[in-house]
Amino acid sequence: MGDKANAHPGAAGRAATADHPASVRNVVLVGHSGSGKTTLVEALALTAGAVNRAGRVEDGTSVSDYDDIEHRQQRSVQLSLVPVEWGGYKINILDTPGYADFVGELRAGLRAADAALFVVSAAEGAEGITGATRMVWEECAAVGMPRAIVVTHLEAARSDFKEITRCCAETFGADDPDAVLPLYLPLHGEQGPDGHAPVTGLIGLLSQRVFDYASGERKESEPGDDQLPVIQEARDKLIEGIIAESEDESLMDRYLGGEDIDYKTLVDDLERAVARGIFHPVLAAAPAAEGARQGIGTVELLELITGGFPTPLEHPAPAVTTPGGKPRPALSCDPEGPLAAEVVKTASDPYVGRISLVRVFSGTLRPDETVHVSGHGLADRGHEDHDVDERVGALSSPFGKQQRTLSQAIAGDLACVAKLSRAETGDTLSAKDDPLLMAPWDMPDPLLPLAIQAHSKADEDKLSQGLSRLVAEDPTMRLQQNQDTHQVVLWCLGEAHADVALERLRHRYGVQVDLVPHKVSLRETFGTKAAGRGRHVKQSGGHGQFAICEIEVEPLPGGSGIEFVDKVVGGAVPRQFIPSVEKGIRAQAAKGVAAGYPLIDVRVTLLDGKAHSVDSSDAAFQTAGALALREAAADATIHLLEPVAEVQVLVGDEHVGSVMSDLSGRRGRVVGTEQAPGGRTLVRAEVPEIEIGRYAVDLRSLSQGTARFSRSYARHEPMPAQLSQKIREQAQDTA
Template identity: 50%
Template structure:
């Protein structure tokens, strides 16, 4: 989304002429190649695509397809960028689910299929890479049926090839063979050599279409032996696809273009227009009952920013889906973002905001080019330039009637990375760069940890982290270095101990004199810090009791053993001494700190580590491996049970030390083949085992 093209944007006034389709599939399945092929087919005269961050964000192209205008989106397949997949599903009204014939449908494919199912997205399956050496269309078809459930039926089957390239596809409904030798489609009747293909696959397709039909007599006619005409079958097929209950499988070859025409016909004729797809939940800014809207160009303006980029030449670019009303570049809009109301990331770059702004120019995207537009009606996906203050997931509405769209479910950023500026100049540039990164990326969480003093980027995985570091370096000219993430520990008492603090100085004039005797005792976990005094006979004057307490709290906050705050202890002042002239508030604060520091030893104190409750949802096939891994991380299994809304998956709950979770996002992805998800919540603190405690304290601490 960078260059401005001279080609005019397609004009749309009728929402029914719009088709918004997102390509979804795991990395390597061929979504980007299919995207490029469709764009080259429908817009052969477009300029060269500028190089960008491949595989990390949404690509978009608005194209004229027969009687409709198609906006095709390409969502990244890397699991780190599932938030972009969800953004693409929000912007679209249907999906083309891409599966490689060489790799088949796997656990990662099933996880992405579930993403589509959760939002009720109508979808067809596109089997690509038919020309790969180890491609197997029929095995991939069975994979799809096994992983995706009911409604999977092929519309075509590859039947011939030339020098490894698929050039012929059997059209099961028409009973024809489509040849693509030379790059153009020709049609011929099926011969006797193709009978087995049709006998094997056509009955299931026809019966599947009839089951979705709204004609109750159609099945009876079919079972009676009637040869149903193509027009009847196609009508019911298209209706079934639009309802999202039937998922046709189409073979497509990127080498020869085989199957692309059938695919585009299905998109044009069967995929729903914006008026047929449910709108997201919309509420007034500030709260209130949901507002019922429709994809009506004359309705109240409601649009959502689904993707944000910063371009060196054009500036801030926002990819926007208009749900209701008409967006115009010459009229102010209300920009509203409230992730905190929906459990999304908060903090730097994600603060709540409400502003009235005048947008810049509007344009239809063409994969790196911008086709100028004056307005965008309900259902369109457009680029808005210089939309000041707008962040990904923000809502655009009429300033006279501010509304808020409930954003898509944001992925949890659970992989931490601590960074520090490479130079003083980089440190000065970091705050602005961080805010820009967060405004583009609602999944990113930036934490300034007050306990460790570190800046921590919470990311969704290694690819996400690599992208952020790349953007910091290349876009914002900020050099950062990764450093090990520190986990904030605490200290506590192992048993009862006591010591005396004596602060006596005389340097001319008033001296300093304070003596106090303190007893340190452990308390149950979660008790915090308690202070008490049992001084008798006025050994410590009443006016200095508060000074001792203040000194105790100050020293405990600094730590006694390794510089971590002390918690779950009771400190009792039992005795002391004062001087009528030289005692003071500061002297008793100092004496209290000295007394506590006298207790600092590995025999009287221990380190506490934070423990989180970790809830893992994973395929049953990988549950055993995940449980073994949790145990190896010093975790305690709390329990596991089948997942209610996802058959074949289980939920595991465990208590795991936070020190063992620093790389868990990476480990779980490997163990569960990209299908595992987890969340974590603070549980409490437990004593750090001796070996690990000695590592944190240094070799001298164990003496």
């Protein structure tokens, strides 16, 4: 594996196709921003013959030309698919954004793939293996996904392949460092004036062959005498690592007994160990030099993907039920089986409309057929539930900005589907007469609020539709119409995620919005008992208005709401008007009595009042009730209540002190800690929501991107007097 000669010249200008699941490989690239994932994709496409030596497809665009926003922001912001052919196999390469704000795109890529390539920059050393990358590695390990490591930026002057391999073994092979070992060593050319010897090729440890790319073509030769000692040491360690993971328990005894294990046995065992997710080879790759046909290590990497990574036949499909929740038998990757496909990404094209990237897990998807669309809803994120039939439009295979037509997409393959107007990311496509629903994958919870308003009347008319289309494309966003603050809030994963959302609204949907300060849902309550008298008496010709009521208000424990008690005696307030008094009191409570926030947790007792046989009315007593509550508030101590969130932070032990100190600075109360696997601690705290508006951003900085947190509403409790007074003054200024 990886030591074979060039197997396939590629197929530029046509769509890569698959006629059987065994001929498909789905691989996702994982790595932090700047690690070289997109450059590696372009190098693989060049080696596979999918692009020309200038890195262009036949229309002149680059294979990495996906989104105008990516060009403007100079970074990848979305999952992209590049299908290539190599040695008779179709390889679907899924390139994911490296920035933490776009982890939703990464999760979608993991869902669609059967194996992962972790891309690490040699120029950055250990610092290039971020906490977020380690967390993704652990996610893959939990489900047994096969993983390999690709070291990039070997051309950098400060790159050190041996050191970065050691760092990878320490980080990714914490339980078994011998399961993370290089398959090749870099071949260095002549040392330059700066003392740096450029990488010109690779040395295969199993085959003991040299693959020299210095001429622009891959040339194979025997190693020199000076190279043999270095090769032998690394080769012995690699063989021991492979044998340790072998299913043949006698192999280690034979090896230790001095037997020379044949090359084919070693390669077969290596391929099995990689496919089972228990051995993780390290490879090196560098982009092709100008005019070269192949990048260093790209042939070896393509051979690893086709020979060492599993087929879709070996990857279990997600569990399925009927849309009503009734369990169904497990799916198998059979093109003749029941249709079951999943939308892993939704995008909009200004000319074609909505385009859905779909992974087919079972059956065969064909253009122009009617399918059933089932969705989980995610109502809390602004996504409606789906249970409808839709007609599939054209099927295509993306390549840069091109869409190459496909006649079908079989089980195990990925394809783009046009004109599915109702389907959203995460939805299931199945046969209309046999509807299915797949178990959803884990979506990160957006925790950074963005309060927005239309910039102009013209924007206001388009805002609702633009936001609906935006959240339909990205299930990691949550759209909230806050009934308490009357704000439109778009919840995002971070600042970069928010920037992209606003840019898409502006450029793709033609909606300009302004950011406004995000408000939390405050409340008011009485701190002391008070009495109030509401007098509404008017005479202006014809029927007048007459209503008088006297009330008493007293505070109640948190969570009690508003309690209304009638203690009128002697008919001072006629029975038919008592509900009117209550209605007026509740209406005024909803508007607030001090700073314009809803009043809660009080008991209002109606004690007395007066009525007029002609001029009293429902409206008059509603007004009197409201006036009485306002008068009582004027003579009482009114507390402003702020929402308090229960926050759980999962953080590495080395950052626990910083996190707890920061929470205390936010007026938080740490209520407990407990140890979690992987050298981490779960910190539980109660923190006022007004203090954690930007916590998603700040926590990432505090923990170097390694911590995660969740939040849930706990209760409302009184604000500090100084902060409460400031908010009241602001309310008076805007009144």
